[in-house]
Amino acid sequence: MNFSFRFDPIELPPEAKGMRQEVRAFLRQEAEAGTFVPGDGKGSFSREFSRRVGARGWIGMTWPKKYGGHERSQLERYVVTEEMLAARAPTRAHSTADRQSGPVILRYGQEEIRQKILPQIARGELCFCIGLSEPNSGSDVFAASTRATKTDGGWLVNGRKIWTSGAHHADYMIALLRTSPKTKENHRHGLTQFLVDMKTPGITTRPIINLTGGHDFNEVVFDDAFLPDSHLIGEVDMAWKQATDELAYERSGPDRWIETFPALVELVRRAGEEPSERLAEGIGREVAHLATLRRMSLSVAGMLQAGKTPSVEAAVVKDLGTNFEQALPDKVRLLAPQTGDSQPDSNDDRFEGALRYATLIAPKLTIQGGTREVLRGIIARGLGLR
Amino acid sequence: MNDSTDNIIVDTATRIFQDLCEPATINDAEKGVWPKALWEALEESGLPLAWVPDNLGGAGATMADGFAVLRVAGRFAVPVPLAETLMAGWLLARAGISVPGGPMTVAPVHADGHIVVGNDGKLAGRARHVPFARNAGHLAALARRGGELVVALVAAADLPISQATSLAGEPNDDVSFEGALPTAVQPVSLDQEGLVGFGAAVRLQQMAGALEKILEQSVQHALDRTQFGRPIAKFQAVQHNLATLAGEVAAASAAADAAAEACSQPEIGLAEVAIAKVRGGEAAGTGAAIAHQVHGAMGFTYEHSLHHATRRLWAWREEFGNETMWAQRLGRMVAAHGADQLWSFITQGS
Numbered sequence: 153m154n155f156s157f158r159f160d161p162i163e164l165p166p167e168a169k170g171m172r173q174e175v176r177a178f179l180r181q182e183a184e185a186g187t188f189v190p191g192d193g194k195g196s197f198s199r200e201f202s203r204r205v206g207a208r209g210w211i212g213m214t215w216p217k218k219y220g221g222h223e224r225s226q227l228e229r230y231v232v233t234e235e236m237l238a239a240r241a242p243t244r245a246h247s248t249a250d251r252q253s254g255p256v257i258l259r260y261g262q263e264e265i266r267q268k269i270l271p272q273i274a275r276g277e278l279c280f281c282i283g284l285s286e287p288n289s290g291s292d293v294f295a296a297s298t299r300a301t302k303t304d305g306g307w308l309v310n311g312r313k314i315w316t317s318g319a320h321h322a323d324y325m326i327a328l329l330r331t332s333p334k335t336k337e338n339h340r341h342g343l344t345q346f347l348v349d350m351k352t353p354g355i356t357t358r359p360i361i362n363l364t365g366g367h368d369f370n371e372v373v374f375d376d377a378f379l380p381d382s383h384l385i386g387e388v389d390m391a392w393k394q395a396t397d398e399l400a401y402e403r404s405g406p407d408r409w410i411e412t413f414p415a416l417v418e419l420v421r422r423a424g425e426e427p428s429e430r431l432a433e434g435i436g437r438e439v440a441h442l443a444t445l446r447r448m449s450l451s452v453a454g455m456l457q458a459g460k461t462p463s464v465e466a467a468v469v470k471d472l473g474t475n476f477e478q479a480l481p482d483k484v485r486l487l488a489p490q491t492g493d494s495q496p497d498s499n500d501d502r503f504e505g506a507l508r509y510a511t512l513i514a515p516k517l518t519i520q521g522g523t524r525e526v527l528r529g530i531i532a533r534g535l536g537l538r
Numbered sequence: 539m540n541d542s543t544d545n546i547i548v549d550t551a552t553r554i555f556q557d558l559c560e561p562a563t564i565n566d567a568e569k570g571v572w573p574k575a576l577w578e579a580l581e582e583s584g585l586p587l588a589w590v591p592d593n594l595g596g597a598g599a600t601m602a603d604g605f606a607v608l609r610v611a612g613r614f615a616v617p618v619p620l621a622e623t624l625m626a627g628w629l630l631a632r633a634g635i636s637v638p639g640g641p642m643t644v645a646p647v648h649a650d651g652h653i654v655v656g657n658d659g660k661l662a663g664r665a666r667h668v669p670f671a672r673n674a675g676h677l678a679a680l681a682r683r684g685g686e687l688v689v690a691l692v693a694a695a696d697l698p699i700s701q702a703t704s705l706a707g708e709p710n711d712d713v714s715f716e717g718a719l720p721t722a723v724q725p726v727s728l729d730q731e732g733l734v735g736f737g738a739a740v741r742l743q744q745m746a747g748a749l750e751k752i753l754e755q756s757v758q759h760a761l762d763r764t765q766f767g768r769p770i771a772k773f774q775a776v777q778h779n780l781a782t783l784a785g786e787v788a789a790a791s792a793a794a795d796a797a798a799e800a801c802s803q804p805e806i807g808l809a810e811v812a813i814a815k816v817r818g819g820e821a822a823g824t825g826a827a828i829a830h831q832v833h834g835a836m837g838f839t840y841e842h843s844l845h846h847a848t849r850r851l852w853a854w855r856e857e858f859g860n861e862t863m864w865a866q867r868l869g870r871m872v873a874a875h876g877a878d879q880l881w882s883f884i885t886q887g888s
Contacts, residue, residue: 427873445789472789
């Protein structure tokens with residue numbers, strides 16, 4: 153038996169290559185208009201920007217046209233995503249819905265909800281967050297205890313979600329809620345996915361400031377919040393069956409290896425045209441990792457396009473990718489030529505800014521969306537070890 | 539997961555290796571016993587000249603087929619100059635030289651080689667670390683003749699060879715070309731960096747194969763070996779090490795694919811090769827270390843076959859440019875493009 157995971161080469165179709173040029177031109181325009189500073193880590197949320205991206209047809213690209221989608225390929229979507237991320241475009245207002253929430257609704261949502269919600273997402277009008285973690289349920293996702301209790305015409309929700317990124321901006325949440333106790337046979341049983349309108353009475357969102365001083369995380373408290381029956385997504389108690397393919401989408405994309413890329417860009421700027429041997433080697437090593445990861449990530453997009461569910465391959469990409477992007481800032485820090493008082497460098501601020509941002513966010517990269525330990529467990533299962 | 543291939547050439551190679559490349563064959567080869575049956579079966583199948591077109595005496599297979607065979611050869615730690623003969627055939631064919639039968643190898647393997655063809659038509663110069671030189675009937679050498687680059691085909695019998703071995707115990711000889719008269723010389727559009735790049739792509743396939751093999755051996759060993767009352771595969775620390783190994787194997791495999799693609803074009807893509815040899819070389823080091831850790835003392839014995847793959851990984855990552863050499867090369871390319879072009883450098887070609 154061959155235990156190796158396959159990442160077959162992908163040749164991008166001509167339309168995807170054309171798409172790349174279109175996206176680059178659009179991003180140049182946006183940057184010139186002052187929407188964002190390319191390469192800057194901050195300012196990543198802009199509803200106006202997301203609407204313009206939607207108007208270009210770059211949200212919900214792979215979805216059916218009848219739900220506002222564009223029936224494009226996964227590979228075209230991949231190109232758009234990586235160009236946006238590489239430029240550090242402010243995609244936060246639509247990226248979660250485009251990547252995860254929309255596909256879940258498309259696959260498991262009720263028809264009425266699909267027709268109502270998906271076109272709005274595709275137009276860049278809706279921001280989503282994901283309600284998974286709770287105070288006592290982190291990596292152990294299926295330990296969630298926030299309850300949804302059946303009531304007349306819907307469900308009443310009580311409990312607390314935590315570490316919810318972007319909940320303070322979000323119009324909707326896809327929440328994982330407990331509808332039955334777990335069973336002896338299946339500890340994953342009893343959880344159900346719901347669409348939650350964040351304006352529902354009984355929902356309170358409180359900020360949790362992270363170590364960068366920024367506000368991304370939130371605590372979301374539910375106190376008898378009412379969800380109509382139409383907001384039920386998929387089968388009651390059976391969310392665990394729906395989770396697998398969602399993770400393949402979530403875990404293999406460019407966002408899992410590109411987060412600290414601006415620090416590398418600024419190192420290259422600082423290195424100049426004729427870097428020392430040591431600096432050239434250091435840059436070369438990082439670029440080799442990055443380019444190989446991109447190739448693997450693209451290969452997973454190809455598997456998705458072919459209708460496969462590459463969840464283990466996605467875990468491999470995320471494990472390698474997040475380890476790379478997490479280690480990168482420290483490599484950059486130690487490789488950078490030291491400039492003292494005698495050699496002021498006009499790019500100092502840019503370099504310092506990118507490195508500071510990358511260093512501070514590094515710890516979260518191997519935690520969010522499935523910790524390194526969880527991912528390695530998934531890979532080990534894929535190898536037949538557990 | 540890949541359990542089968544749909545490729546006749548790969549199937550043929552696999553069958554030959556299964557029948558004639560046992561662990562004992564590999565150990566005997568290290569002692570100096572030429573694996574005659576194995577080589578003859580390979581030669582009969584036409585595999586060593588897969589990259590030579592029919593009209594020059596070869597099998598005329600695709601570049602992709604040749605690279606796929608090399609991956610299987612890496613899995614089996616094949617102790618004959620199959621990779622080297624493939625490379626020599628490719629080099630000779632590129633110069634339009636008809637290819638002789640028998641094992642061959644190439645020189646130089648370093649980018650600063652200095653083999654020359656003089657006005658008298660005779661060769662001069664030396665080449666170090668030439669794999670399997672002592673076993674080769676002929677050498678294909680990339681040489682300089684005046685201002686042009688040429689390929690020279692030379693019979694090994696005419697050359698003084700000073701024997702040495704690689705970390706894997708395979709021939710890795712120093713060859714003197716002084717005064718030798720080549721049997722053919724033809725100009726070629728390929729420089730030494732191109733040849734070294736091509737060699738790197740060849741080694742990367744073998745490395746990917748060897749890494750697949752040690753992953754398979756390590757997973758199997760973890761499932762079979764019981765300690766503290768359960769298979770060591772049940773320990774989380776072991777699981778996480780093996781998951782890391784699987785990631786390195788996957789990365790090396792993707793890198794090897796990229797290098798093979800880049801070397802299947804008329805103009806060899808040195809950036810892709812550089813990326814691949816750096817990443818593949820790192821994977822070889824990290825991967826071999828994990829495989830040994832999982833195997834414990836057993837894997838450190840000569841009796842166990844793990845070293846057939848791991849010692850080759852340590853040798854191959856050093857050949858045709860190691861991680862440092864290629865990383866510096868790549869870093870300079872990136873610097874020449876500049877910071878604002880880094881992203882388009884990474885996405886070029888796609």
